[in-house]
Amino acid sequence: MKFTEEHEWLRVEGDLVVVGITAYAAEQLGDIVFVELPDADNDVSKGDDVVVIESVKVASDILAPLDGTIVEVNDKLGDDPALVNSDPLGDGWFFKMKLKDASEMDALMDETAYNAMIA
Amino acid sequence: MESLKTTSLHELHLKLGAKMVPFAGYDMPVQYPAGVMKEHLHTRAKAGLFDVSHMGQVILHNPDAALQLESLVPVDVATLPEGRQRYGFFTNETGGILDDIMIANRGDHLFVVVNAGCKDADIAHMERNLKCKVETISNRSLLALQGPASEAVLSTIVPDVADMRFMDVRISPSKFGELWISRSGYTGEDGFEISVEDEQAVALAEALLAHEDVLPIGLGARDSLRLESGLCLYGNDIDETTSPLEAGLQWAIQKARRKDGARAGGFPGAEHILAQFDKGVKKQRIGLLPEGRAPMRAGTNLYAHENDETPIGQVTSGAFGPTVERPVSMGYVSAEHSDVDAIIFGDVRGKRLPARICAMPFTPLNFKR
Numbered sequence: 001m002k003f004t005e006e007h008e009w010l011r012v013e014g015d016l017v018v019v020g021i022t023a024y025a026a027e028q029l030g031d032i033v034f035v036e037l038p039d040a041d042n043d044v045s046k047g048d049d050v051v052v053i054e055s056v057k058v059a060s061d062i063l064a065p066l067d068g069t070i071v072e073v074n075d076k077l078g079d080d081p082a083l084v085n086s087d088p089l090g091d092g093w094f095f096k097m098k099l100k101d102a103s104e105m106d107a108l109m110d111e112t113a114y115n116a117m118i119a
Numbered sequence: 120m121e122s123l124k125t126t127s128l129h130e131l132h133l134k135l136g137a138k139m140v141p142f143a144g145y146d147m148p149v150q151y152p153a154g155v156m157k158e159h160l161h162t163r164a165k166a167g168l169f170d171v172s173h174m175g176q177v178i179l180h181n182p183d184a185a186l187q188l189e190s191l192v193p194v195d196v197a198t199l200p201e202g203r204q205r206y207g208f209f210t211n212e213t214g215g216i217l218d219d220i221m222i223a224n225r226g227d228h229l230f231v232v233v234n235a236g237c238k239d240a241d242i243a244h245m246e247r248n249l250k251c252k253v254e255t256i257s258n259r260s261l262l263a264l265q266g267p268a269s270e271a272v273l274s275t276i277v278p279d280v281a282d283m284r285f286m287d288v289r290i291s292p293s294k295f296g297e298l299w300i301s302r303s304g305y306t307g308e309d310g311f312e313i314s315v316e317d318e319q320a321v322a323l324a325e326a327l328l329a330h331e332d333v334l335p336i337g338l339g340a341r342d343s344l345r346l347e348s349g350l351c352l353y354g355n356d357i358d359e360t361t362s363p364l365e366a367g368l369q370w371a372i373q374k375a376r377r378k379d380g381a382r383a384g385g386f387p388g389a390e391h392i393l394a395q396f397d398k399g400v401k402k403q404r405i406g407l408l409p410e411g412r413a414p415m416r417a418g419t420n421l422y423a424h425e426n427d428e429t430p431i432g433q434v435t436s437g438a439f440g441p442t443v444e445r446p447v448s449m450g451y452v453s454a455e456h457s458d459v460d461a462i463i464f465g466d467v468r469g470k471r472l473p474a475r476i477c478a479m480p481f482t483p484l485n486f487k488r
Contacts, residue, residue, distance in 0.1 A: 030150065030154050030155055030156075030339075031154050031155055031156035031157075031441075033156075033412070033414070033439035033446075034412045034413050034414060034439070034446070036413060036468070052468065054413070054414050054439070055155070056155040056156060056159075056339060056343055056438055056439050056441065057149075057155065057339050057342070057343075057438060059414070059416065078412070081412075
C-alpha cells in the first residue's frame with residue numbers, strides 16, 4: 001500500500017488502484033455524513049478535486065493522487081458515508097482508477113514513511 | 120497575533136482529550152474523543168456539560184436598572200418578575216441586532232449574559248448609555264448542563280433545582296460555593312446554566328462529569344444542537360444588518376414595547392423595527408431541509424428556481440443534524456419566496472440542489488415549562 005501527503009492510500013488491485021483516506025485522516029475529519037463521488041469513466045489529473053467529504057461541521061476535498069481514469073466509485077458511501085470512519089482502509093474506499101503511468105506509484109510514500117509523517 | 124485566552128476549565132479540557140480551537144479569542148474545546156455526532160446525540164438522550172465561560176457575565180446595579188436597560192433593548196424588562204429570565208437583544212439605530220443576550224431579574228439587580236465575541240463591545244455600550252453601575256463579573260465561570268437527565272444530575276448537588284421551571288433563575292449555596300443557576304440553555308433541551316466561582320469551577324465540572332449520564336460536549340455539538348433547535352447564532356444568523364422581525368424573533372418584543380404598548384419604543388432603531396410589525400419585512404429567516412444528503416453550509420446561495428441567475432437569499436447556518444439524521448440549514452430569503460413547503464434551490468459546488476422551506480425547530484424543544 002502507498003500513501004500521499006494528502007493522507008490518501010492507494011492499493012494495487014489487478015491493473016487498477018483502489019483509493020481511500022487513511023485512518024488518521026478519517027479520525028481528524030470526525031464523523032463523516034456525506035460523500036460526493038465523481039462519475040466513473042472520468043479522466044483526472046493529479047491534484048484535481050475528485051471527491052467531497054463532509055463531516056458534521058466542514059467539507060473537505062479529496063484530490064486525485066495521480067493522473068489516470070476513474071473507472072469505478074464506491075456507491076455504498078452514498079447510503080452509508082460513515083464507512084469512511086468505521087473502515088477507512090477497507091469498505092470506506094472512494095474510487096478505483098487506472099493510472100496513466102503505473103510507475104508513478106513508486107514515488108509515493110510507503111507505510112513507514114507515512115507513519116513518520118503523521119507522527 | 121494576540122495569544123488566546125483560556126477559561127478556568129482549560130486544563131480539564133486537555134485532560135479529557137479535547138481538540139481545541141480558537142473561538143472568540145479563547146482556546147475552546149470543539150470536540151472530545153466521543154466526537155461531534157455522539158456528543159450531540161448524548162446531550163439529547165441524557166446530559167452534556169458545556170464550558171461557556173467565554174461568555175460575558177454582567178450585573179447592572181441600580182433601582183431603575185430595568186428601565187435603563189429598556190433604552191437599549193426592545194424587551195419588557197420592567198415587568199420581568201424577580202427570579203425570572205428573558206431572552207433579548209441590543210438593537211442599533213438602523214434596527215439591526217448588536218448582540219443577543221439573557222436578562223435575569225435578581226431582585227436588587229439585573230444579571231445579563233452576553234456572547235463571547237460581543238462582550239467587550241456590549242459592556243462598553245452599556246457603560247456609555249446606562250446611568251447605572253455596570254459590573255463585569257470576571258471571577259466566575261459559566262457551565263451549561265443540558266439534556267433530559269440534567270435535573271436529576273444537578274439535584275445531587277443542589278437538591279431543590281427540580282422546583283425550577285424554564286427561565287427561572289436562582290442563587291443557591293452549595294459545597295462549590297454560591298451558584299447562580301438558571302433553567303435555560305441553547306440546545307433546545309431542558310437544562311441549566313450555572314455560574315460558579317473560578318476556583319470552584321473545575322471541582323464542580325468534575326462532580327457533574329462523575330455522573331454516568333454526563334459527557335463533556337464541545338462547540339461542534341453545541342452548534343449542531345442549537346441549529347436543529349432553530350436557534351440563531353450571533354454573527355451567522357443575526358447581526359447588525361438583520362432586524363428582529365426579519366430573524367423571526369418578534370416573540371422577544373413584548374406588547375409593552377410595541378406600538379400602543381405601555382412603554383412603546385424607546386430603544387435604538389425602534390421606528391424601523393416597530394414599522395415592520397405593520398409593513399412586514401423584505402427578507403425573512405427560514406428553516407431549510409435539503410432534499411438530498413449534501414449539507415448546505417453557510418454562504419450557500421439560494422434560488423427560487425433551478426436555473427435562475429439571481430439569488431433570493433443565502434444560507435447562514437448549515438450542517439448535518441444528528442438527531443434528525445439529515446442536513447438542516449437556516450438562512451434568509453426575500454419575503455415573497457419564504458412560504459413554508461416551497462421548494463427552492465441551493466448552489467452546492469456548482470450544482471443546484473433542491474431544499475424545502477420548513478418551520479423551525481427541526482426537532483421538538485424539550486423545555487420544562
